[in-house]
Each structure stands twice: as structure tokens, then as C-alpha cells.
Amino acid sequence: MSRRQSKGAGGSGKPMKQGKPAVQAAKPPKQARSARPAKSDSDAPFQKNEEVTVEFVGLTHDGEGVGRAGGYTLFVQGGLPGETARARVMKLKKQYGYARLEELVKTSPDRQNPPCDIFKECGGCQLQHMDYAAQLAWKRQSVVDNLKRIGKLQVAGEDGEEGIVVHPTVGMDNPWRYRNKAAVPVGAADDGQLIAGFYARGTHRIIDMDDCLIQHDRNDEVVRVVKKVAHELRIQPYNEETGQGVLRHVMARTGVVSGEVMVVLVTNTQRMPRQPEWIEHLRKQIPGLKSIVQNVNDRTTNAIFGDETRVLWGSEVIYDELDGIRFAISARSFYQVNPAQTVSLYRKAVEYAALTGKERVIDAYCGIGTISLFLARQAGHVYGVEIVPEAIADARRNAELNGIENASFEAGPAEVVMPRWRKEGIEADVIVVDPPRKGCDPALLDTILALQPERVVYVSCNPSTLARDLRVLEDGGYRTVEVTPVDMFPHTVHVECTVLLKWAGE
Numbered sequence: 001m002s003r004r005q006s007k008g009a010g011g012s013g014k015p016m017k018q019g020k021p022a023v024q025a026a027k028p029p030k031q032a033r034s035a036r037p038a039k040s041d042s043d044a045p046f047q048k049n050e051e052v053t054v055e056f057v058g059l060t061h062d063g064e065g066v067g068r069a070g071g072y073t074l075f076v077q078g079g080l081p082g083e084t085a086r087a088r089v090m091k092l093k094k095q096y097g098y099a100r101l102e103e104l105v106k107t108s109p110d111r112q113n114p115p116c117d118i119f120k121e122c123g124g125c126q127l128q129h130m131d132y133a134a135q136l137a138w139k140r141q142s143v144v145d146n147l148k149r150i151g152k153l154q155v156a157g158e159d160g161e162e163g164i165v166v167h168p169t170v171g172m173d174n175p176w177r178y179r180n181k182a183a184v185p186v187g188a189a190d191d192g193q194l195i196a197g198f199y200a201r202g203t204h205r206i207i208d209m210d211d212c213l214i215q216h217d218r219n220d221e222v223v224r225v226v227k228k229v230a231h232e233l234r235i236q237p238y239n240e241e242t243g244q245g246v247l248r249h250v251m252a253r254t255g256v257v258s259g260e261v262m263v264v265l266v267t268n269t270q271r272m273p274r275q276p277e278w279i280e281h282l283r284k285q286i287p288g289l290k291s292i293v294q295n296v297n298d299r300t301t302n303a304i305f306g307d308e309t310r311v312l313w314g315s316e317v318i319y320d321e322l323d324g325i326r327f328a329i330s331a332r333s334f335y336q337v338n339p340a341q342t343v344s345l346y347r348k349a350v351e352y353a354a355l356t357g358k359e360r361v362i363d364a365y366c367g368i369g370t371i372s373l374f375l376a377r378q379a380g381h382v383y384g385v386e387i388v389p390e391a392i393a394d395a396r397r398n399a400e401l402n403g404i405e406n407a408s409f410e411a412g413p414a415e416v417v418m419p420r421w422r423k424e425g426i427e428a429d430v431i432v433v434d435p436p437r438k439g440c441d442p443a444l445l446d447t448i449l450a451l452q453p454e455r456v457v458y459v460s461c462n463p464s465t466l467a468r469d470l471r472v473l474e475d476g477g478y479r480t481v482e483v484t485p486v487d488m489f490p491h492t493v494h495v496e497c498t499v500l501l502k503w504a505g506e
């Protein structure tokens, strides 16, 4: 594997824009961390650059080891709970600091050799040094901790204590090569050559890469072909610092069941240079290719996509299947990246909805209607609501594609549309919500409490906002019955959950 690096940034680049998962260990929020001047007023019993012995007691929400040294907290990338290590102190704040792992003195039985040889540099995975079974246990525990700490909820204990049942995390038999989508930044190496790969942890320095162990091999192959063609056609890579150059990102999406492939080339320019040659080469070299799309992003931004998307060749969508339901997926559609685990997650949501064929179900935050169509197979009628109009167009098309007639969709903010539905007399026996990381809007939670469905199924990608919202629903008369964490993103710190609540009020 070639390991060229992009120019200049040398670790001092801007931090990557990434959704920050919930805080899991006692780590102060970013603001508090940067508010104080370094070192001078630190409580640490040692100095910067000193080597200290650290005992690890936990992991933070982003997978760093939480270490203790002389009564002081040090965050150390790479340490696992139960381990002891020698570490070099890098940065000191009043109550905590950061250190670099030098040598493990005592290792955890949960430690494994990261199979990927760029794990340490890459920002994509955080937990490859941890055995998969231990990752699953840690994810379950992180859900439990959030429910208790943020939600002030009682979790059922192993010793028969009453409370919410939190099941073991549903893992994958083979937790590799699971991603159906790759979005890879393009840049220039020091010698000006076009490279594409990943951002080194915490920076915008691109490291060239051809093989990613959590990526479907077809997507890796697409990226390799795009790189090769870009070389041959002498396409200028985009330079983040100067804003010059053409190719910014490559996105590859594979329908894992259908075998259909979409390539999206994100350019800094309106015109796609050498368009006919691009099309010819990609068609020849990518099996299963159904769609080549250009997206124009000429802004200085961390966002991958701009507003303008056009089909250069082939279809506007690719098709894929989840549990026998077909979905049309366009370049900008949200579609879960781990299809195998998505089926487990959605099946669990349907199970929790306990449908008999008569129920009216609301699916809030429905995206392209994925959960809605799973539900529709067993419900009386499903009402989906979603804020992105294009996603609603996809949802309607997907219902039609599958001959599903008992699902209808409306575009708009769920917290506005649902109260209106209520006024129009749309009642719900079950409400399913699947909000983004920030959780449900308070107005939406109020609407759930006003509609008072017998069951609420909460699908969440962020245990801390989940716990916050469950507290509100509990205070309003719901009882949280059970939680199933599903591992949608093995080797990363992310955890997804499906939760069942039942009306328990008067």
C-alpha cells in the first residue's frame, strides 16, 4: 500500500469535522478544556514531558484511555481499562491532561493486535486494539451508563434488580468490510501527485490509502480506479489551503445485495474536465457500475457535498434491497451504511412495534422511508415525516417500487407536521422516531405525550440524547421497557439502539 501524505498540514491541520459522540467518561466539554491557559495552574503532580505510570480505568466517548496517575486524570490514546502503561505527558490542564503512550506495562486480556496497519494514524476506527466481544460489551455498558447518568433511569441488574432491560449488543459474525459507502478526500502529495485516502486522526492531512478493512471491497476498488483514471487524465487534485484544483472527493456506493455501483465525483469546478474519457474509463473498469454523478462543491467548507448534483452517465439512482424491500438510492440520500446490521435494527424496531395489521403508525424522521416500509408490511397505515423533501420523494418512490399502498409521506419538520396531523384527526397507536444525533425536538416529545400512543419505539444513534429524551417521556407517563443496542459501526465508538416504551400513565 502506498503511503504518500498530503502537503503541509503536518499534524497542525484543522480538526476533522465529525459528529462527536456522547461523553462516556468524565471528560469535560471542549469549551472548558480550551478556556484555561495551559500548565501554570495545573493540579498535576508532574511536569509536561515527564514520563509517568498510568493506570487505565475507562475509555472516553471517543475511545481514548482514561488514565489515573498520582490522583490526576490523563487521557491517553491506546490505553484500555485494566491496563498500566508508561506515558509521556503532552499537555496539562488544571484537573486533567493528555499523554502519549510509550510502553504497556500490564496489558488487558481484551487487547488485540489491530489488523489494519494504519489504525494508529487513521481517524476512521477507534477500537481496533480491542477484541470484538469486548467492544460489544463496552458499547452496551456505555448505553447503561448514559441511561443512568443522564436519564436518571433504573436499569435492570444481573442480580434481579428491577428496571429497564438492556440486552447484549447485537454484533456481526464477521465485523469487517461492512460499509456500503466510501467518501474519500482527494489531495496532492508533496510531489504534487494526486492521492486519495483518509484524514490522519484529528487533522486534515490526507494519507494515501488503497485498502480499508471496514469498507466493502467493491468500494475500495472504485476508489483505486478513480485514482488511476485521474492520474491518466491528469486531473488536478483539490488543494484545501489554496482552494485551487478540481477533484475534491470520491464517493462510492455499492448496493450490497444488488451489486449496483454509483460513483460520485465531487469537483471544485462546474465543468467536469475530460468528461467523455472519465465515462469511458470508469465504465470499462468498474463492474456493476450503474451511475456516474458529479457534485459541485466550490465553497471553502468541511462539508463534502455542494448543492449541485448532475448525472454524467447512467441512472440517477442505484437500487438495493433490505430484507426483501427494494430501495432507490440517489447520490445525496441518507441510507444506512451497514446493510446487514440495518436489517437487524429495523427488525427489532418492528418487533417492538408489535403490529397486528390494524395499527396506525407514525414514523418520524423517516428519511427515504426505510423503517416506514418495514413497518407497513405489518401495519394498518404508516405516516412518514421527514424534513428533506428529496428524501420524501424517494420514500414515495420506494413505496411504489414495492407495491406498498398503506404508507404515505409528508415533507417538513416532524415537530411541526405531527401537531398538525393531530389537529386533522390522525391518531397513532405506535410512534417510531429515528432522529439525528441531537435527538428529538422538545416539541416533538410534547406531541408524543399529547397523542399518547400505546407504544413508542425510539431508534437512536446517540445514547446521551436518547437518555435525555427518555427522561422526558418517562416524566410524561411512559415506561422504558427494553433497549437493544445494535453494532452498526464495528471498530468505531458509535453505538445504535432500539428502545421500546409503553404508556403507563392514567
Ligand code: SAH
Binding pocket: 334, 335, 336, 364, 365, 366, 367, 368, 369, 370, 371, 385, 386, 387, 388, 391, 412, 413, 414, 415, 434, 435, 436, 441
Ligand atoms: N429513519 C431513516 C433516517 C434516519 S436519519 C433511516 O433509518 O434511514 C435521521 C433523519 O432525520 C434524516 O433523514 C434527517 O434529514 C431527518 N431530520 C432531521 N431533522 C428533522 C426534523 N426536525 N424533522 C423531520 N426530519 C428530520
